[in-house]
Amino acid sequence: MAKILAFLLFVLTILLNYAPEALAATATPEAVALHLLNRLSLGPRPGDLEALQAQGVEAYIQTQLSPQHIAQPAALTQELSQLTALNITPLEAFQQYGPPLRTKGQKPDPAAFKAAHLHARDFASQAATGHLRQALESPRQLEQVMVDFWLNHFNVYAGKGFIGLWLGSYEETALRPHALGRFRDLLEATARHPAMLFYLDNWLNTDPGSPGAHGIFKGINENYAREIMELHTLGVNGGYTQADVITLAHILTGWGLCPRQDHRPADRSGFCFDPRRHDFSTKTFLGRKIPGSGIAEVEQALDMLAASPATAHHISYQLAQYFVADTPPASLVNHLSQVYLARQGDISAVLDALFHSQEFWDPQYFGNKFKTPYQYVVSALRVSGQPVENLLIAAGEMRVMGMPLYGCLPPDGYKNTQRAWLSPEAMTMRLSFATAWSQGRPPLHSALDPGQLTNTLGDSLSPHLRQVIAATPPHLQAALILGSPDFMYH
Amino acid sequence: MRRRQFLQTAALGTGATMITIGTQGWALRAQALVPTQQNLIVVFLRGAVDGLNVVVPHGEPNYFSSRPTIAIPQPGQAGGALNLDSHFGLHPALAPLMPLWQHKTLAFVHACGSPDPNRSHFEAQEYMENGTPGITSTPDGWMNRLLASLGVKSPLGAISIGATTPRILSGRMPVANLPSGKMIARPLPVDRPAVAAAFSKLYQGTSPIDQAYQEGVSARRDLIGDLEAEMTTANNGAPPVGALASDARHLGDLMAQDSRIRLGFLAAGGWDTHVRQGASQGLLADQLKGLGEGLATLVQALGPVYQRTTILVMSEFGRTVHENGNGGTDHGHGNVMWLLGGRVQGGKVYGPWPGLEPEQLYQDRDLAITTDFRDVIDQVLTAHLELRPSDLRVIFPHYTAPSQPLGVV
Known part of the structure; x- marks a missing residue:
């Protein structure tokens, strides 16, 4: 009888298309809700657990999968609209905040140079503010989680050249609109964005025999061609050869940046294809013939890469690693x-x-992923429930923990595994952070209330932690919660 | 924070299951001093340094024809290489290291690298750190396995500078890491006795996070006081300016003072010079200047301990022989490995030189590899750290050492 019942339950589970409640039958409703908030958001804020349980698990998942249907709070929209860096194109950013143009025969004015530098630095910091503001307050949490995922998948580095000026645009126009869309569109958007074109050097990539080859645009640069296959699409064992890297580099010749003084009104994105530097020969890429045609060659190559089973496997592995184990x-x-x-x-x-x-x-x-410094700091901001004005202080904490926002120099982006982030020094830094923030150090305003933290985190606190809390003076209890394994894993 | 305060903090913060080393650090250390023991420091250049512009094969006509704008000129010319021998010269930005070459404690092994043909930074670094080229599933790094072979009991047996534990040191043996730069001796909230006491009760177990906590407390207690003392007393000479030199000074100071530390690790990034890397001056020259300054600082900080230390400088692979279209170089194959130390048979460039004629290049583009990077490390482990063959088989599984050792140590 029991076997028949078990079988019926199994069939029912399939009929219900793996309803989450059925799949997690052994977990309490609160544990299910907390698991969702841990993985589909950047951590619970006060009231989130109750709201999710009222909404229902399936409704929450479907809502988060369609962020365009989630209304943004007016105050958030208002603040984001005032951050210029999120709202102007890379070309405009470079024209307004890049180095001052030199007039021929005139010496550059050091004071003007310095002023321009400070102006640019202030502008560049708006990207971090915009990012963290949304991480903290946007109800479109899964979108924000995926922005974090893609930001590392399609990593660029703020410290190289003028990329710092383009990060707001990169995140808001290349990543966010496609974060839950089609991978092919995301690939195209990153490929055309000046931040990526500059970071992986393709703006210089030139056919040496082409009429446009001159000055710094002299020849092939295979940097982007390699990384787009190794990191962005096929994966390192995705079946391509060194010859494919070189061929793709030739396909990508002339795919680059517009000159600074470009006055074409139609497209202010900063992306330009220069046919005068392109190799128009017929190529064989991943075993397929691609006739020389210019920009269409790149589109065909990106189509092939996005549709490859190797890419499907690579992206799936990374998502499963990020969301499960x-x-x-x-x-x-x-x-x-x-x-x-x-x-x-x-x-x-x-x-x-x-x-x-x-x-x-x-x-x-459940609760088996060790938070990255980004996830740790953001989840602490969120669990506090306090209004935070200066988010750059939070960005500074991430830097101290070895994960500065937009500060990953190599192109593979930050990892999200325990092996990458758990170390003795990391623990020392995290516990110091937990102690300081729990006592209300800026950017927070007041000491955290351990009772409120416990309510917000639901039943995730272990009996051992509860015992230690009970034996600790009240003014250190909140520090224990933020500094506990229970809060460092999600 | 003063040292005494630190020790008190640590004493109060010590939980029952803490790895206890004792709070009388100075006295214990004096007893533990073993002046004959040998140490190893690895400096990893992440991003693939252009070895052909570090140890320049100025005897090769093809070197100059392949690199019209980035070749380092012949020794004797303006901005020329510093002559090492009739065939090789050193990048002029590395002039601070020439005294070591002249004293024969600096050697190079050229055309060296991993037998795996991978040109991915991340896979190639993985293989050089886990010590098993071609196999990604190896759970630990070779320096962690080495730590086990050395029979080190102290959690201070190996130290790396940086916020995370590098792959090369990860594994079952405990290792310590310290923050980079000025953060290193800053007082922290966790130093406060009441805070430390509370967390010590929480992290008493044996899981990875408990161990990381315990090792962090222990390293901080034992090492930061030393650094405090070092930094508040007058340094000999001006303090170094570069970030690497600052890390190198901390590591060197610690290893000079505390004989429990047997292994050290430093990493430096920024070597992936695809664009405008320059020649005698420019991007790579600036990078090398910082590295040369860092290594010179490390040697100086180690003091007498340099005599029984070997410093290995390595990078995941070399770069193309030909410069690319943008005055840079792309991912290549063979590279140069550096060795410094009192036991190094220096003043010589080792390794069979494969040549730079077109037919001599690996896949028509790169410097070929004639020496497996493990041959060099194997020499250091055997001749310098005096390990047994059975240990070597654990540290480098699936590897057979050459019958004729290099003789570099």
């Missing part, structure tokens, strides 16, 4: 790869499958 179960990766291919790289379809997978709801994976 440092070593993700192969069954889940294979399942997500199939969905990626069947749905032509529709990211929200892949995530929908992920959030309805048995693996995502397996309690052994």
Whole structure:
């Protein structure tokens, strides 16, 4: 009888399309809600647990998968609209905040140079403010989580050249609109963005025999061609050769930046394709013939890369690692790869499958991801429930913990595994941070209330932590919660 | 924070299961001093340094024809290489290291690298750090396995500078890491006795996070006081300006003072010079100047301990022989490995030189590899750290040392 019941339950589970509640049958409703807030948001704020339970698990997932239907609070929209860096194009940013133009025969004025530098630095810091403001306050939390994911997948480095001026645009126009959209669109948007063109040097990539080859635009640069396959699409063992790297570099010749004094009114994005520097020969890329045609060659190559099963596997592995476990179960990766291919790289379809997978709801994976410094600091801001004016202080804490926002120099972006972030020094820094913030150090305003923290985090606090809290003076209890393993894992 | 205050803090913060070393650090250290023991420091240049512009093969005509705008001129010319021998010269930005070359405690192994043909920074670094080229599943780094072979009991056996534990040191043996730069001796809220006492009760277990906490407390207690003392007393000479030199000074000071530290690790980034890397001056020259200054500072800080230390400088792979279209170089294959130390048979460039003629290049573009990077490390482990063959098989599984050792140590 029991076997028959178990079988019926199994069939029912399938009929219900893996309803999350059924998949996580052994977990309490509060644990289910907390798991969702831990993975689909940057951590619970006061009231989030109750709101999610009132809304229902499935409704919460579907709402988060369609961020365009979630209304933004007016105050947030208002603040974001005032951050210039998020709202002007890279070309405009460079023209307004780049180095002052030199007039021929005139010596540059050091005072003017310095003023321009400070002006630019202030402008560049708006990107971090805009990012963290949304991480803290946007109800479109899954979108923000995916912006964090893609920002590392398509990493650029603020410290190189003028990329700092373009980060607001990169995040708001290249990443965010496609964060839950089609991978092919995301790939295109990053490929055309000046931050990426400059970071991986493709703006210089030139056919040496072309009529436009001169000055610094003298020849092939294979940096972007390699990384787009290794990191952005196929993955390091994705079946391409060194010859494919060189061929893709030739396909990408002339794909670059507009000159500073470009007055074409139509397109202010800063992206320009220069046919005079392009190699128009016919090429063989990943075994397929691509006739020389200019910009269409790049589009064809990006089509091939985005549609490749190797890319499906690579993206699925990374999503499963980010959302489920440092070593993700192969069954889940294979399942997500199939969905990626069947749905032509529709990211929200892949995530929908992920959030309805048995693996995502397996309690052994609950609370098993060690937070990155970014996730740790942002989740602490969120759990505090306090209004925060100066978010750059929070950005400074991430820097101290070894993860400055936009500060990852190598192109593979920050990792999100425990092996990358758990170290003796990290613990020392995190506990110092937890102590200072729990006592109300800026950017917070007042000491945190341990009772309120416990309510916000629900039943995630372990009995051991509760015991230690009970034996600790009240003024240190909130520090213990923020500095606990319970809060460092999510 | 003064040292005494620090020790009190640490004493109060010590939980029952803490790895206890004792609070009488100075006295204990004096007893523990073993003047004959040998140490190893690895400096990893992340991003693939252009070894052909570090140790310049000025005897090769193809070197100059392949690099029309970025070649380092012949020794004797303006901005020329510093002559090492009839075939090789050193980048002029590394002039601070020439006294070490003249004293024969600096050597190079050229055309060296990993047998895995990968040109991915991340895979190649992974292989050089886990010590098993071609195998990514190896759980620990070779320096962690080395720590086990050395029989080090102290959690201070290995120290790296930086906010995270590098792959090369990760594994089951405890290792300490210290923050980079000025943060290193800053007083922190966790130093306060009441705070430390509360967290020590929380982190008493044996899980990875408990261990990380315990090792962090222990390292801070034992090391920061030393650094405080060092930094508040007058330094010999001007304090170094570069970030690497500052880290190098901290590491060197610690290893000079505390004989429990056997292994050290430093990393420096910014070597991925795809664009306008320059020649005698420019981007790479500036990077090398900082590195040369860092290594000279490290040697100076180690003081007498330099005589029983080997410093290895390595990078994941070399760069293309030909400069690319933008005055830079792309990902290549063979590179140069550096060795410094009292036991190094220096003043010589080691390794069979494969040549730069077109038919001699690896895949028609790169410096070929004639020496496996493990051959060099194997020499250091055998001749310098005096490990047994059975230890070497654990540190470098799936590897057979050459019958004829390099003789560099």
